[in-house]
Amino acid sequence: MKLQCDVEVVNRMLPSFGMKNRGKGARAVLSIGKHLDKTTQRTSVYMIICTAKDRTGSKYKLKDNIEKFFTRFVEEGKATVRIKEPAIDICLSKADANSLKSFLFAARLADRGSDTSSLPLATLTPVRARDVEKPKKKLTIVSKKDYPLASSFPYSLEQLQVSYCKLSRVDMRMLSLKALRKLDLSNNHIKKLPATIGDLGCLAELILHNNQLESFSEALCLSTLQRTLQHLDLSQNRLKGLPSQFSQLRELVNLKLDDNKLQWLPFRVGRLSKLRFLSAAHNQLALLPGDFRRLSLENLDLFGNPFAPPNPLDHSIHLTFPLSLQELASRAVVNLRVPYGPQHLPAHLCRDLEVSKACDCGGACVSFFIQTAVSMNLHQVSHTVVLVDDMGGTEAPVQQHFCSLSCYSQFLDNCLQRGGR
Template identity: 55%
Template sequence: MRLHCEVEVVSRRLPALGLRNPGKGVRALLSLCQQPAPRSPPRPPAGRAGAPRPACLLVSTLRDKRGTRYEQLKGNIEQFFTKFVDEGKATVRLKEPAVDICLSKANSSSLKSFLSAVRLAHRGCDVETPFSPLTPVKTSEFEKFKTKMVITSKKDYPLSKNFPYYLEHLQTSYCGLVRVDMRMLCLKNLKKLDLSHNHIKKLPATVGDLIHLQELNLSNNHLESFSVALCQSTLQKSLRRLDLSKNKIKALPVQFCQLRELTVLKLDDNELIRFPMKIGQLTNLQFLSAARNKLPFLPSEFKDLSLGYLDLFGNTFEQPKVLPVIMLQTPLTLLESSARTILHNRIPYGSHIIPFHLCQDLDTAKTCVCGRFCLNSFIEGMTTMNLHSVAHTVVLVDNMGGTEAPIISYFCSLSCYANSCEMLK
């Protein structure tokens, strides 16, 4: 039985000698083996099988493929430390030699099975899983433990074998992929996925099952949308950097703003005609680039952003309209009044409580300059804003040296509009 993990062997006697442990784990292959049989073993009495050979622990690394052997596990383990076993961490404390074998970055289920077998060997019980041979480990065994793989040509793309299970960084660019390979979605340790320069048209919702994914690069593909399912997946808690540049995306769903851990968002060279209305909810966003799109104006909540870098060069921004668009309703409809109450009081809602189309209405409600909400009864006005008010570094929006862009503003009542009319001049 073998376990891929990082191993640090800590001697408990070094501090008494005034020495320090190295303090760093290395990639290793941990094997549960049986000690070799003696050269001239005594013959067992007739009708009896010989006593089983004692188990030992073998720690092999890429530098030391023969490995370090820890003999006689039976009765030789002082303690197991398994508090963080679900995180792939554990420690086996041996009596002799006086060392702690610290394990980390292991698959949690494999680690539990391995510790269970070691515990049986310590008690002198029969171990049901087969023992590993006491032979030097092959280099190919460590290939399974790779954490980074970069493929930049179609001929190097693996067709007959799986990706290493422990990958944390995978790049497959210029491989002609037309869809996301489902084998990638089994890489539960993946933190960075780069699928740039392919021909991918659609993302499967199961990309959201990569619970540790922090960076996703989909630039230079044929994407036309970013699905609501991905916006409502575990990517909400993990995704930090997203590159969707050089695709064919026309709009992002309003639920996109639920990806609130985003710090970097690249949308250059798409066909965007609008930003999500709730973009101000991306409170962690520091880098936003959406150059060379078809944005006519910015949504009202854009002014709630606080960016370090902003690039909106080459968009088709319109000139602000002189007259506002008045859509006020008097008296307010029951739908309008109810929607405003729900949103103002932050009452939870969902498709399991109210019809789905009403949820969509609430999700796309407009925010008045006073902070209240409006659905179908509002006044719409347009003005310009200096982009330096939301970003420290701003790329000019045009070749004329401008840093101003048109922004939509909404007013829930005539009094709100009257109080803000100076802003619209």
């Protein structure tokens, strides 16, 4: 039974002599195994702690020698074992939570004198230098022959790049790396992302450039990535669209969507209030969602999309007279900012409210509206704009919705007045 972690051995007697402990842990390997006591000629179970400075290790007898276990933060890879003789506290940190639990279980059995024959006891021998090295934070693999098949990824990784390895799916071993902040899986053959990527609670950068992705799931948009993800690169894939829930990733600062098959951007893209860099060049975007006006970007690239000059007279009408009671109630909920959720309304009504449109008058419309497109200069939403086409244009068509015929008529009158001038 072995455990790799940071260890600080605290002598509880030092304060009585006016001395302080060092207060800093060292990388160590802890082992539990049998050792022959040369004095008594009896074999007992011991714990040995080996560090880079002391690879031979210090041994501590376990049977009837543990005063207490402190395990309040065991899920964070932390625990303390209080030894009776000598009077020390063994403080463990930066351990894999599951491995730590198994190790403490074995220590408890040894302390009670229980039968340890079923436990994988280790040989109490000096450790290798590489076993007590500092935790590895960064790992780059850019060749299939270097990909670890028999060994696991270091649990302490914060940055992991696995490129050019012809991966067809995400290795589930990567998803147990709880400290991971950057995951780069670019230049592989990945077709689908597991929802469990959303369990990586520290993930700030996800790079999936040049794969074969056809979708980005709703589950990922509703996962812990909402609170952590800042950089997302989905360029050079096969995406045709993104779910409406994509706007829940509100920590996004940099979003790359170039060279896909996107026919639309997320309807509520304007909710990405922290977004500063957006590139969606070389897609199939014919127009932008009306919510696009709410963005505040530093750099925008929409080059190579089939934008066409909009005609305000070219419209589609989705209206009935009179409006349904459901539509009137839905508009009231949005206009009055009434809180709602699945605990108050059926799920399908919540979904309708989530995609409500803003009329030119400032009011809301949900399922009944008039839709057209207007031209917008992209400098209204971005400081720097890459030209939309080879003609030097920086304008693109944006959806415009109207809650009634009167609002649409007023809009057309304004267009005619501007045209007459």
